[in-house]
Amino acid sequence: MKPSAFRYALPSTLRDAIDIRARFEDSVILAGGQSLIPTMNFRLANPEVVIDLRKLDELNYVRVADGVVRIGAMARQRVVEQNDEVAAANPLIRETLLNVAHPVIRNRGTVGGSLAHADPSAELPTLLTTMRGAITVCGPSGRRTIAAEDFFEFIFTTAMEPDELLVEAAIPALEPGEGWAFAEFARRHGDYSVAGVAVTLKLGADRRIDRVRLGACGIATTPALLTECERFLTGKSPSPELFAEAGTLARDAVTVSDDSATSKVYRQHVLAGLVARNLTTAMTRTDGA
Numbered sequence: 585m586k587p588s589a590f591r592y593a594l595p596s597t598l599r600d601a602i603d604i605r606a607r608f609e610d611s612v613i614l615a616g617g618q619s620l621i622p623t624m625n626f627r628l629a630n631p632e633v634v635i636d637l638r639k640l641d642e643l644n645y646v647r648v649a650d651g652v653v654r655i656g657a658m659a660r661q662r663v664v665e666q667n668d669e670v671a672a673a674n675p676l677i678r679e680t681l682l683n684v685a686h687p688v689i690r691n692r693g694t695v696g697g698s699l700a701h702a703d704p705s706a707e708l709p710t711l712l713t714t715m716r717g718a719i720t721v722c723g724p725s726g727r728r729t730i731a732a733e734d735f736f737e738f739i740f741t742t743a744m745e746p747d748e749l750l751v752e753a754a755i756p757a758l759e760p761g762e763g764w765a766f767a768e769f770a771r772r773h774g775d776y777s778v779a780g781v782a783v784t785l786k787l788g789a790d791r792r793i794d795r796v797r798l799g800a801c802g803i804a805t806t807p808a809l810l811t812e813c814e815r816f817l818t819g820k821s822p823s824p825e826l827f828a829e830a831g832t833l834a835r836d837a838v839t840v841s842d843d844s845a846t847s848k849v850y851r852q853h854v855l856a857g858l859v860a861r862n863l864t865t866a867m868t869r870t871d872g873a
């Protein structure tokens with residue numbers, strides 16, 4: 585199918601993009617088009633105006649400074665994945681991106697597009713949420729920064745106002761000696777997953793778990809923070825039994841019901857296995873391993 589007729593705008597500055605967005609209520613932002621174009625082709629979205637951000641070089645950057653990785657909304661997923669400075673500061677970012685769709689889609693897809701799309705099965709919203717990252721948006725009344733935990737409100741729904749654009753994602757670097765892991769289970773490589781889990785793990789001088797961050801995609805209406813598991817693990821000595829117990833505890837975080845492809849019980853089973861496995865992987869990557 586082809587999309588219905590629309591008007592096309594190609595602003596060259598963020599200010600122009602915001603002005604056009606404010607003028608046309610029935611407009612959409614086009615970033616990499618990997619989610620938007622299929623919805624337009626299926627006529628699930630029929631906007632009057634499409635605002636293409638591809639000329640906005642001011643949103644196309646990746647910077648690492650002061651312990652934070654800052655990614656402009658228009659940075660392509662593949663560019664971030666291949667950036668060695670980013671991988672050195674926080675290797676969880678590359679490992680997560682390798683699970684997003686296929687390389688051809690990551691070549692076009694942007695980091696901002698994935699976050700704005702807010703699919704609870706998507707990997708990047710879960711990465712931002714797990715890392716307690718932040719998202720900056722900009723509208724007619726200026727910029728504001730929202731904690732990732734507060735940004736994703738529901739399926740395809742964020743805390744952005746209709747006249748705001750997503751401009752930057754900020755992800756903390758890992759601390760020296762901090763372990764990490766992202767893995768997911770999907771029926772076919774590149775598909776959205778049944779469930780996916782992101783972990784960071786840091787041991788204290790006493791070799792107990794000093795800090796653990798755990799988040800999951802595909803299990804709720806937003807990216808899910810597994811805070812019960814984080815609390816359970818903190819202060820304990822890592823062991824296979826402890827990680828298996830954390831996996832069992834994580835099952836309660838699955839709030840989506842059965843769907844045509846997967847039952848809730850199966851999703852819980854997958855999640856429990858991924859939590860235990862990713863904790864083990866993260867542990868082997870800590871200084872204390």
Ligand SMILES: Cc1cc2nc3c(=O)[nH]c(=O)nc-3n(C[C@H](O)[C@H](O)[C@H](O)COP(=O)(O)OP(=O)(O)OC[C@H]3O[C@@H](n4cnc5c(N)ncnc54)[C@H](O)[C@@H]3O)c2cc1C
Pocket residue numbers: 612613614615616617618619620621637657683684685686689692693694695696697698700701705706707708748749750751774775776777
């Ligand atoms: C076959 C296939 C498989 C895929 N598999 C996966 C997968 O496994 N995991 C995954 O995470 N994704 C997957 N995707 C989606 C892909 O990662 C997209 O790149 C991503 O969801 C959207 O990024 P985009 O830059 O293409 O955004 P677009 O498609 O251009 O936009 C997506 C939405 O975000 C809005 N938007 C975009 N940028 C901004 C902005 N700066 N400010 C405000 N709103 C904005 C748009 O208006 C639109 O509503 C898949 C896509 C395909 C086609």
